[in-house]
Amino acid sequence: MYRRKMRGMYISKRALRKHFDPRNYPRETYLLCELQWRGSHKSWQHWLRNDDSKDCHAEKYFLEEIFEPRSYNICDMTWYLSWSPCGECCDIIQDFLEEQPNVNINIRIARLYYADRASNRRGLMELANSPGVSIEIMDADDYNDCWETFIQPGVYYRFSPENFESAIRRNCSQLEDILQGLHL
């Protein structure tokens, strides 16, 4: 059914710590996806990072190479993204959703990618206003959900978001401004 290309389902806590702590500024982007087709009890998880060799952002890579559409039932996806999508990826996601109107994407992001660039701000605002899309900064519940889903059972990890609550708050207010179309 789904190919497991490039990466698998579980991720190391080391990688999660590095890439989803908003106080870090890593030079790669991680996309963790959990999806469920309505009517099915099983969910499916997959994670990947951007492909430097192909100069391909993580979002484009996931939608073009990993996701396998079905013409029936509704698909609910949650994405945990370490960087927010750039303007171009926002357009790609929007086009994808127009072609796949049975898919919903709930996007949770750890930090904002070049938030001072008008093209990125505009992309996020337009994407957030598309049907089937929600975009939010990851809060403590998101971190816990993400950890529970993507860390292998039996691996001990305690998440302590209090260490970066101020970074989360700053990103939330910045995203709020962007989605309201301020400073475009």
Add this chain to the structure above:
DNA sequence: ATTTTCAAT
């Protein structure tokens, strides 16, 4: 450092 970024000039 209220820096750093999947980014080229």
